Amino acid sequence: MKNDISIMELLGSEGPIAGAKAGYEYRDGQVTMASLVQTALDEDQICIIEAGTGIGKSFAYLIPLFIWCMDHPDDRTVIATSTIHLQHQLFEKDIPFLQEALHMPVRSSVLKGRNNYLCKRRMYKAIGQRSIFDAQDGDLLGRIMVWSNQTISGDRAELPFPVSGKLWSQICSDADTCMGFRCQHRDSCFLMEARKKALQSQIVIVNHHLLLADMILKQGEEDPDFSIILPPFSRLVIDEAHNIEKNATSYFTDVYDGRTLLSLLARLTHTRRGSIGGLLEELRVSSHDPLSFNAIYQQLNGFKLAIDAFDTAIETFIASRQGSQFIERDRFLSNRMITTACSDFHEQIRAYTAILRACLDSCEEMPEVASQFYEATAIRVKIESIGKLIGHYISFDLSETHVYWIDFWVSDMQIRHLSLKLTPVDFSSLLREGIFNVYHSIICTSATLTVQNRFDHWEQKVGIGDQIDRECIRQSILSPFDYRNRVLMCLPSDAPEPTSYREYMDYGSRLISELITTAEGGALVLFTSYAMLHEMYDLVCAQQTTQQLHMLKQGDQDRYRLMKQFVEDEHSVLFATQSFWEGIDAPGNTLRLLIVSRLPFSVPTEPIFYAKKLLLEKQGRNSFFELSLPDAIIKLKQGFGRLMRTSEDRGVVCILDSRILNKRYGKQVIASLPQTQLMTGTGERIVERVEDFLYAKQP
Numbered sequence: 001m002k003n004d005i006s007i008m009e010l011l012g013s014e015g016p017i018a019g020a021k022a023g024y025e026y027r028d029g030q031v032t033m034a035s036l037v038q039t040a041l042d043e044d045q046i047c048i049i050e051a052g053t054g055i056g057k058s059f060a061y062l063i064p065l066f067i068w069c070m071d072h073p074d075d076r077t078v079i080a081t082s083t084i085h086l087q088h089q090l091f092e093k094d095i096p097f098l099q100e101a102l103h104m105p106v107r108s109s110v111l112k113g114r115n116n117y118l119c120k121r122r123m124y125k126a127i128g129q130r131s132i133f134d135a136q137d138g139d140l141l142g143r144i145m146v147w148s149n150q151t152i153s154g155d156r157a158e159l160p161f162p163v164s165g166k167l168w169s170q171i172c173s174d175a176d177t178c179m180g181f182r183c184q185h186r187d188s189c190f191l192m193e194a195r196k197k198a199l200q201s202q203i204v205i206v207n208h209h210l211l212l213a214d215m216i217l218k219q220g221e222e223d224p225d226f227s228i229i230l231p232p233f234s235r236l237v238i239d240e241a242h243n244i245e246k247n248a249t250s251y252f253t254d255v256y257d258g259r260t261l262l263s264l265l266a267r268l269t270h271t272r273r274g275s276i277g278g279l280l281e282e283l284r285v286s287s288h289d290p291l292s293f294n295a296i297y298q299q300l301n302g303f304k305l306a307i308d309a310f311d312t313a314i315e316t317f318i319a320s321r322q323g324s325q326f327i328e329r330d331r332f333l334s335n336r337m338i339t340t341a342c343s344d345f346h347e348q349i350r351a352y353t354a355i356l357r358a359c360l361d362s363c364e365e366m367p368e369v370a371s372q373f374y375e376a377t378a379i380r381v382k383i384e385s386i387g388k389l390i391g392h393y394i395s396f397d398l399s400e401t402h403v404y405w406i407d408f409w410v411s412d413m414q415i416r417h418l419s420l421k422l423t424p425v426d427f428s429s430l431l432r433e434g435i436f437n438v439y440h441s442i443i444c445t446s447a448t449l450t451v452q453n454r455f456d457h458w459e460q461k462v463g464i465g466d467q468i469d470r471e472c473i474r475q476s477i478l479s480p481f482d483y484r485n486r487v488l489m490c491l492p493s494d495a496p497e498p499t500s501y502r503e504y505m506d507y508g509s510r511l512i513s514e515l516i517t518t519a520e521g522g523a524l525v526l527f528t529s530y531a532m533l534h535e536m537y538d539l540v541c542a543q544q545t546t547q548q549l550h551m552l553k554q555g556d557q558d559r560y561r562l563m564k565q566f567v568e569d570e571h572s573v574l575f576a577t578q579s580f581w582e583g584i585d586a587p588g589n590t591l592r593l594l595i596v597s598r599l600p601f602s603v604p605t606e607p608i609f610y611a612k613k614l615l616l617e618k619q620g621r622n623s624f625f626e627l628s629l630p631d632a633i634i635k636l637k638q639g640f641g642r643l644m645r646t647s648e649d650r651g652v653v654c655i656l657d658s659r660i661l662n663k664r665y666g667k668q669v670i671a672s673l674p675q676t677q678l679m680t681g682t683g684e685r686i687v688e689r690v691e692d693f694l695y696a697k698q699p
């Protein structure tokens, strides 16, 4: 039966949403977006919508989706988001509200990555070996067991007390060690229960990673309904779509790091308090050749030394330089020390895994140690995959399509963290073949997808562009907020070039100090590097003559606590970088001054960016206009979007980067931002204008 309720009726000022929501405001843009989504659902199209802040984009896709679900009760839609915050908002607020307001009993659920769920089998095993955990973790295991009998979801996010990532990784569900239907806890397994709920749902909310994992598993399967991770679905909403490429980058990066490898080896064999333990010791009883297990111990010491020698060689190769580093093929392959270290390490991995395989092959099937067998086999597969990665470093056979890079940093406790990575440079064909050519309707939405009103940059990254032979709806819907009257954008004309670092820091610290004093806090200062953030913070703090402002800086506390303090104290000033350019929601007077230290161009030496740049240049394309500039504009739009979160908000954005005025591309940057009042002038004039603007009487 076709549900012939119109979007307009539902979203109109006399409609059921208005009736159920206090202070409801009708928005043309929301109706436009909902109608486009409805067309895409009805006509099997791709629909790409940039929805400015305040459009209410979740309702704009959920409402047509609800209508679709009522008309097609057997169809399923997946909504993939980038952040947990949005998943919670959809599942706990928006969907229940619409179910009630629209009287549409659409079934929905959230399905997270399996590592979010407690694995009862691993938990009981850990409890059985509690003596090998330190006292604090031993106590926590007891509390987790009590919680496991009370929780319905087994979701880590619902744990009422903090558990370290290290402990959780030993008791959460893990793809390699899950015994599935052979597990004795399968009837009460949290993951299986979550999947069962997803199978019964019409709308399943997941994150981008889970969508990508599902895509990889389904690739190569002839049956499009083939399902392992997600239940079959025909329609897809990708929310926070500007992040899909970033999430694909992290998902498809292969990593080696010595610490993880050592902890895998320790799970197989370890000596604690004088006694030998580990999976292999437990498996020995099931082997028809228990003596073969001794060979593992003989091999183990050499293997550990090889890990150490390999890490030392890599650190020498990068001259202990901290940060992420692009590895150039010729430089790597012509370095005898490093190629020998790679080959030796590769040989050690091969020898160790050969013995491990022989040990596991000698095991008979015994139910008492079936889980140990599973886990040891999974560890063998993981170590073999590290061997494969090192093999790629020996030959650099993927250098045409992948980035080879190294991450190195030393913690405050002087612990060295070194990892070797391998990442595909271009995901466009993968996403096109795995997603955009597969599902009937795909809605992609975000507040930041366009550069100068064009979607090309984002579309090319994700494989839509001209390479796709499908109907595609594209629309950018402006924010309904009154930016012209409520936001003042200031561009100082006397700011030194960012390349004149010292002068820039002196100027910037003075102006920031005066601006935050004038605004009496309520300020977010965004940076593109930690180093500049720290230095500027110190300089600005030194210029504060009173204790009036509550100065906060990223890194001093975890993000949650930092945000809580910032939102609760209207006189706070937060210095931040990276993830704080997006996802901060500080409505009202909490945030009235946004200062952008520099245009957020990617660091030229950042490995993934550098590899993409090289690829474009190899194709004879202009990497600045096709990559650097559009990426920076999208990021700036994200940062800019932090200021106005509701129609009542007002405030100032100040961009301390003279390139926006002095370079020709500056006009493109300004044209991509919402249209505000614009002021250029000396820093001194700007401070006066900001004061007038912030303290002007409101009509």
Ligand code: SF4
Residues within 6 Å of the ligand: 118, 119, 120, 121, 122, 173, 174, 177, 178, 179, 180, 181, 183, 184, 185, 186, 189, 190, 191, 192
């Ligand atoms: S089925 Fe898998 S995830 Fe569930 S309890 Fe068993 S091993 Fe753990």
